[in-house]
Amino acid sequence: MEREFMDMYSHCNTEQLEVYNAIMQSVDKREGGKFFCYGSGGCGKTFLWRTIISKLRARCDTVLPVASSGIAATLMPGGRTARSKFKTPIVLDEHSMCLISRASYIAELIK
Secondary structure (H helix, E strand, C coil), rough: CHHHHHHHHCCHHHHHHHHHHHHHHHHHHCCCCCCCCCCCCCCHHHHHHHHHHHHHHHHHCCCEEEEHHHHHHHHCCCCEEEHHHHCCCCCCCCCCCCCCCCHHHHHHHHH
Protein backbone atom coordinates (compact mmCIF):
# COMPACT_ATOMS: atom_id res chain seq x y z
CA MET A 1 0.00 0.00 0.00
CA GLU A 2 2.85 2.38 0.78
CA ARG A 3 4.37 1.83 -2.66
CA GLU A 4 1.00 2.40 -4.32
CA PHE A 5 0.55 5.59 -2.30
CA MET A 6 4.01 6.92 -3.20
CA ASP A 7 3.38 6.31 -6.91
CA MET A 8 -0.03 8.01 -6.83
CA TYR A 9 1.16 10.89 -4.64
CA SER A 10 4.01 11.63 -7.04
CA HIS A 11 1.48 12.10 -9.84
CA CYS A 12 -0.82 14.52 -7.98
CA ASN A 13 -1.11 18.04 -9.34
CA THR A 14 -0.91 21.21 -7.22
CA GLU A 15 -4.67 21.40 -6.56
CA GLN A 16 -4.85 17.73 -5.61
CA LEU A 17 -1.94 18.16 -3.20
CA GLU A 18 -3.68 21.13 -1.53
CA VAL A 19 -6.82 19.07 -0.96
CA TYR A 20 -4.78 16.01 0.09
CA ASN A 21 -2.87 18.08 2.67
CA ALA A 22 -6.04 19.66 4.07
CA ILE A 23 -7.75 16.31 4.47
CA MET A 24 -4.72 14.56 5.95
CA GLN A 25 -4.17 17.42 8.39
CA SER A 26 -7.76 17.06 9.56
CA VAL A 27 -7.34 13.29 9.92
CA ASP A 28 -4.01 13.56 11.74
CA LYS A 29 -5.36 16.15 14.18
CA ARG A 30 -8.58 14.13 14.62
CA GLU A 31 -10.60 17.24 13.76
CA GLY A 32 -13.07 15.48 11.51
CA GLY A 33 -14.79 17.44 8.82
CA LYS A 34 -16.67 17.20 5.59
CA PHE A 35 -14.84 17.44 2.31
CA PHE A 36 -16.63 17.65 -1.01
CA CYS A 37 -14.53 17.46 -4.15
CA TYR A 38 -16.26 18.55 -7.31
CA GLY A 39 -15.24 19.09 -10.88
CA SER A 40 -15.88 17.92 -14.38
CA GLY A 41 -15.27 14.35 -15.45
CA GLY A 42 -11.60 13.52 -15.81
CA CYS A 43 -10.24 16.26 -13.55
CA GLY A 44 -8.78 13.79 -11.02
CA LYS A 45 -11.34 13.53 -8.21
CA THR A 46 -11.24 9.74 -8.06
CA PHE A 47 -7.45 9.73 -8.33
CA LEU A 48 -7.28 12.07 -5.33
CA TRP A 49 -9.59 9.88 -3.23
CA ARG A 50 -7.68 6.73 -4.22
CA THR A 51 -4.44 8.45 -3.15
CA ILE A 52 -5.91 9.36 0.25
CA ILE A 53 -7.34 5.87 0.72
CA SER A 54 -4.00 4.23 -0.11
CA LYS A 55 -2.17 6.47 2.38
CA LEU A 56 -4.60 5.77 5.19
CA ARG A 57 -4.64 2.04 4.53
CA ALA A 58 -0.82 2.00 4.38
CA ARG A 59 -0.95 3.35 7.94
CA CYS A 60 -3.43 0.58 8.84
CA ASP A 61 -6.20 3.12 9.42
CA THR A 62 -9.79 2.03 8.83
CA VAL A 63 -11.24 3.54 5.67
CA LEU A 64 -14.84 3.15 4.52
CA PRO A 65 -14.96 4.58 0.98
CA VAL A 66 -18.51 5.51 0.03
CA ALA A 67 -19.99 7.37 -2.92
CA SER A 68 -23.40 8.58 -3.95
CA SER A 69 -23.59 6.43 -7.08
CA GLY A 70 -22.74 2.84 -7.88
CA ILE A 71 -20.46 3.88 -10.73
CA ALA A 72 -18.42 6.19 -8.47
CA ALA A 73 -18.27 3.53 -5.76
CA THR A 74 -16.80 0.95 -8.14
CA LEU A 75 -13.91 3.31 -8.91
CA MET A 76 -12.66 3.29 -5.32
CA PRO A 77 -10.92 0.31 -3.66
CA GLY A 78 -13.53 -1.37 -1.50
CA GLY A 79 -16.03 1.35 -2.40
CA ARG A 80 -19.77 1.02 -1.82
CA THR A 81 -22.67 3.38 -2.13
CA ALA A 82 -23.38 5.27 1.09
CA ARG A 83 -26.89 3.82 1.10
CA SER A 84 -25.55 0.28 0.88
CA LYS A 85 -22.73 0.69 3.44
CA PHE A 86 -24.79 2.49 6.08
CA LYS A 87 -28.08 0.68 5.42
CA THR A 88 -30.06 3.87 4.98
CA PRO A 89 -33.71 3.55 3.98
CA ILE A 90 -34.85 4.67 0.54
CA VAL A 91 -37.69 6.80 1.90
CA LEU A 92 -36.38 9.37 4.39
CA ASP A 93 -38.55 11.17 6.92
CA GLU A 94 -38.30 12.29 10.54
CA HIS A 95 -38.62 8.66 11.73
CA SER A 96 -36.04 7.13 9.39
CA MET A 97 -32.87 5.52 10.73
CA CYS A 98 -30.06 3.33 9.50
CA LEU A 99 -30.59 -0.40 9.82
CA ILE A 100 -27.27 -1.23 11.48
CA SER A 101 -27.49 -3.43 14.55
CA ARG A 102 -25.23 -2.65 17.50
CA ALA A 103 -23.43 -5.99 17.35
CA SER A 104 -22.80 -5.98 13.59
CA TYR A 105 -19.44 -5.85 11.85
CA ILE A 106 -20.20 -2.44 10.31
CA ALA A 107 -21.16 -1.04 13.74
CA GLU A 108 -17.75 -2.09 15.07
CA LEU A 109 -16.00 -0.47 12.08
CA ILE A 110 -17.87 2.78 12.59
CA LYS A 111 -16.99 2.80 16.31
